[in-house]
Amino acid sequence: MGGICSRKQNQPVIEDGVCRAVSRRYGKSSSSKWLTNSSFRPTVEQPPGGAGTCPSLLELCIYKICQSIDKYSSFSMLPRDVSQQIFNELVCSNSLTDVSLEAFRDCALEDIGLGEYPDVKDSWMGVISSQGSSLLSVDLSGSEVTDSGLALLKGCSNLQALAYNYCDHVSEQGLKHISGLSNLTSLSFKRSDAISAEGMRAFSGLLNLEKLDLERCSAIHGGFVHLKGLKKLKSLNVRCCRCITDSDLKTISGLIDLNELQLSNCNITDSGISYLKGLHKLRMLNLEGCNVTASCLQSISALVALAYLNLNRCSLSDEGCDKFSGLTNLKVLSLGFNEITDACLMYLKGLTSLESLNLDSCKIGDEGLANLAGLTLLKNLELSDTEVGSNGLRHLSGLKNLESLNLSFTLVTDSGLKRLSGLTSLKSLNLDARQITDAGLAAITSLTGLTHLDLFGARISDSGANHLKYFKNLQSLEICGGGLTDAGVKNIKDLVCLTWLNISQNCNLTNKSLELISGLTALVSLNVSNSRITNEGLQHLKPLKNLRSLTLESCKVTASEIRKLQSDALPNLVSFRPE
Structure with a gap:
């Protein structure tokens, strides 16, 4: 009998980021990270098939x-x-x-996906292991399964993927039980202090292993020696393992099939990067937060297949950045939070394959953006917290493929936004800046394809909110400058595609606003903090059956009334404040 229906589809793995970054200048409540957490499992409320679907x-x-x-x-x-x-x-x-x-x-x-499921323990492993040679993947992340439970998997000889993340009940002895699972191609032990250098000996016989994830394992220094024979290994993730040093990289320098190496926040220096020069198939290298400088680019320039390079929060300066010019296959380059200036950007002008560029918090100005004018394949550009102003935006007007642009905390003003009017491919625009007003919103009304618009710090009034009617495709909107009243919210009520709405910090909003948005039934997250909302207004939220997050801090609302609303009308609500 087939596996045609058995494998779960469309389950993305969130690796490097979350849905939205939190500004360092404003503390935004209601993080979106939980929305992609595997632990969220809505209760079954109705038979399958939506309205009009049989x-x-x-x-x-x-x-x-x-x-x-x-x-x-x-x-x-x-x-x-x-x-x-x-x-x-x-x-x-x-x-x-x-x-x-x-x-x-x-x-x-074939698949046992119990990651983050409550109360999974050794007594469950008998049934799990009874699937025998049919079992292909098991996720026991966050469980209470111990060495004894893992021992029962020995009979599942065809197991290909095993995830045992965030588990504290395994020892070196327990790891030996997986050493015979020779068909494993994917193994994940994120954030497990039990994984030691000696314990990694159990991995040495897994000759078919292609993906190994040891993120946040704090005791694995010296254990890479047991990986030397894993010639099929293509992906290795040891992010946030401060114990990893240059000598560990020397040990794995012979794994020439590696195409993904995650080393962010490891204790790696320029010297350690030199051991990677022979990894000619490497396509993804993440060095965010490592102790490297631009000197490491001498070694990185030998990685001719490199398509993804993350050097955020390193110690880069302009000196040595000329080596960027040789990385012509790069599609994603992250240089945020470094001391680079416009002088560095001149070495990026030849990287015409770039699709994503992060320059967050770099010392970049208007003139530097001239070097980006020829990067016509760019889809994502991060310029937050730079010295870019309105004049610099003229260099971006030809980037017709641009889909995401972050101009938060820049010097861009309303008049400069007119230069974006031709970027009709834009889907996400962040204008979190106090100098942006109603006039700025009016200047971008041609960007009708926007699905995400962040005006968190902008000064938008009721009159300016009238321009929101042009953005019928918006799925996410933040408009929190304090100038909105109920009259302005009338312009939001017809944005029926919205799933995320943040209109906090508008202190004059009343229960009428909740009534106005009660028809936005696709909403998953709603934030109306610092307003005049009261308990009586909560009744207007009853139609929002998809709501999972509700934030009403600094309102005249009590946690008990929100819980009552949750119980009576909003079964999917899993996060709310006040709580």
């Missing part, structure tokens, strides 16, 4: 089975793909228990 017979059957799961003692006679879908639905709805799990014994499931 669910399939199989979907209805699975829904019905999950609703009365206690009636079934075994699914082993069902086709494997059906059992897999029932299992996945129970996990997604937080309905899998010790009792219901037993029904999946000997079902030949």
Whole structure:
């Protein structure tokens, strides 16, 4: 029986960032990071199939089975793909228990995704291991599974992927139990103090391993010696492992098939980077926060296949930056929070394959942007906290493929924004700056394709908010300069695609504003802090069934009333303030 339906689809892994960066100058509440956290599993409230959509017979059957799961003692006679879908639905709805799990014994499931699922322990491992040679992937992240539980996986000889992140119940002895899983291609032990240099000996026989993730493992210095024989290894992540030094890189310099190496916030210097010169297949190198300078570019310039390079928060200055000119295959380059100036940018003008460039908080000005005018493939440009002003934006007018532009905390004024009017591919624009006013919003009304607009610190009044009607595709809007009243919110009520709305810091907003936005049923996150909202206004939020985050700090609202709203009308609400 096939695996055609059994593998879970569309599950992106958040690696380097979160949905939105938090400004260092303004403390924005309600982080969006939780929205992508695997621990969020909405409860099953209605049968599959949305309004106007007819669910399939199989979907209805699975829904019905999950609703009365206690009636079934075994699914082993069902086709494997059906059992897999029932299992996945129970996990997604937080309905899998010790009792219901037993029904999946000997079902030949392929995927056991229990990352961050509550109360997973050794007693569950008997059922998990009973899947035998059919089992291809297991995620036990955040569980209480110990050495004894891991030992039961030895019989799952075809296991290809194992994730055991954030777990504190394994020892070096327990790691030995996975040493015989020779078909493993992916292994993840993020943030595990139990992974020591000696414990990594268990990895030495995993000759088919292609991906190894040891992020935030604090005791692995010296353990890379056990990876020398893993010639198929393509991806190694040791981010935030301060114990990693130059000598560790020397040990893995022979892994010539590596194409991804994550070393951010490791204790690496220019000397250590020299050991990477032979990794000619390396396409991704992350050195953010390492103790390297522009001198390391001498070694990096030999990595001719490099497409992604992150040098954020290093100790780069202009001296030595001429080596950038040879990295002609780069598509993503991050140089944020360094001491580089316009002089460095002249060496980027030949990097015509660049699609993303981060210059956040660098000493960049208007003249430096002239070197970017020929980078016509650029899709993302980060200029936050630079000295760029209105005059410099003329150099960006030809970047017709630009989709994301961050101009927060720059010197750009309303008049300069007119130079962006031709960038019709823009989807995300950040204008978090006090000097931006209603006139600036009027200047960008031609950018009708925008899906994200950040005006957090801008001074937008009710009159200026009238220009929002041009942005029908907006999915995310922040407009928090303090000038909005209920009259201005009337211009937001028709932005029906909005999933994220932050209108905090507008102290004159009343319950009327909640009434006006009650029709924005796609909203997932809403922030109306520092306003005149009261408990009585909460009733207007009842139609927002998709709401997961609600922030009403410094309002006349009590946590008990929000909990009542959650219980009565908003079952998907998982984060709220005050709490």
